[in-house]
Amino acid sequence: MSKVVVITGASGGVGRATAREFARRGDRVALLARGQSGLDHAAADVRAEGGEALAIQVDVADHHAVSAAAQRVMYDLGPIDVWVNDAFSGVFAPVTDIEPEEFRRVIEVSYLGYVYGTKAALKQMIPRDTGVIVQVGSALAYRGIPLQSAYCAAKHAIQGFHESLRCELLHDKSNVRVTMVQLPAVNTPQFGWVLSRLPRRAQPVPPIYQPEVAARAIVHAADHPKRRERWVGASTVATLLGDKVIPGLLDHYLARSGYASQQTGAPRDPDQPVNLWKPADERTDQGAHGTFDEQAHPRSTQQWLSRHRGLIAGGALVAAAAGIVLGRS
Template identity: 70%
Template sequence: MGVVVVTGASGGVGRATARAFAERGDDVALLARGQAGLRAAAREVERAGGRALPIQVDVADFAAVDRAASRTEAELGPVDVWVNAAFSGVFAPFTQVEPDEFRRVTEVTYLGFVHGTRAALDRMRPRDRGVIVQAGSALAYRGIPLQSAYCGAKHAIQGFTESLRCELLHERSGVRVTMVQLPGMNTPQFDWVLSRLPRRAQPVAPVYQPEVAARAIVHAAEHPGRREYWVGGSTVATLLGDKFAPGLLDRYLARTGYGAQQAGQRRDPAQPANLWSPADERRDFGAHGRFDRRAVRRMVQPWASRHHGLLGAAGLLLATLGGVIARARR
């Protein structure tokens, strides 16, 4: 049993991750903005057998994150695992995203990870132990249309984490940092992230349940020696496809990326937007979005995706590239 901090813990992947650590026997500090979501997440942690410490905090504010870390250690004990999962975004073409909105996404989605990592390191390094897990994305490697701010932040997290990992290795530190790269997830984000799309936003297929990501994050915390883990074989194929056929995916996504990220229904102009204030302040959204029927519940992926090798992804890569090339040439 240990002490775990999860940011973005009131909904989606963060919510499922907090529950998964509690089921393992850990006590969990839940950091998020929305009171209703935090209260519900805390109840789930306690039902799973862990102690819960819900803390309302905006991860864009380093001082607030640092205070939350101090409170966690005072009330639960030394932090063993810190999971950065909080984010926000805007679904819109880049020219329809206001500069202050782009800045806000960057502050939450990128600097929120920087702030959480710094708060964790300030406490873990003197003890020479601890694990930091970054909930990353396939979009850290491959940007897609309509999510420029989010993709930019995920790319930044990747570079920041690689730099930090080298520094910790140089120090021969006992603190470990790893990433879990996620595909499209069935979370509430598609109904509470600011959107200017004409139709309802949706994840690019294949879509996975947040519990799949949560299990991968717990596994990464237990085995932090690898630099990163991948959820979903298609993410590996996408990465390799961009390396072996540069520019091809740009043309493919230019053709398909707009339609693939929008459902058939018109977007409700009154839907919440959590960029500036939490959508779950008075209403709990839970971990799941509206895609339960199509979401994968188990980690269906090749050996190479689990172990970040290349050979096991070769077949999937060829199949994916075949489809991409056929569509791009039409």
């Protein structure tokens, strides 16, 4: 039986790939994002994969708009079964070069957008005592890195919010489930449209994974939400944590390597689009992939092991090697 799925940030990147993954099962997918061209193409993708699409232009920083979008989904597609929070924005710059208004905007989109989406989903799910909310997180929810202070702060906040909510649902003996999918570096268009004040072009910190890897993990988490967290792949930071590097030494390591590892050798295009205040895909579709296809991995061994219960011990070993603990409810 098909499900009603809502995805924020669905017009590009991981959200776009996730929409296609749900559509392949014949699900009814509501696509929430700001850019109209990206939304139109994402809806066409969903229909091409066999799903039913509902595109809603919305800024997740507006809680009234998010609530209204959830109501429209219920009226047009039916009660919401799965809500995936994925919309985010960020700024690539040192703290001293980020304006207060930019910090506020990142937090409003990348953290409060998750809060508003979660509350809109809970409003429908709690009375029915069923439903799954997937928070798309990051390895940076546990370890901040230089040049992404606003984004790291938002991911840390989501982690704390998720843990608090999960405890409350357990206390109420609710059958509504919440889970997180913690992502490594992913080849998405964000590196070409994020606000950047770096001298060179921004890039994800290797190893890099394709957005379809994240999408498969998100869909699997929605189907099997009892696990508290799922990690898609090991990051450099997580690997260092797994090796039990003393925090102070990790700070020094990131101080030395964190700037170069987040920039290519090419100068930043001063005219590149910026999606912090306005969508970068309003008139031009950006798709799911960024410009790092040659470096990006199409699969994650860690993800595969963790998905197969018969090999869960092996998955835990791989996770432990990356400084990861797979929790269970």
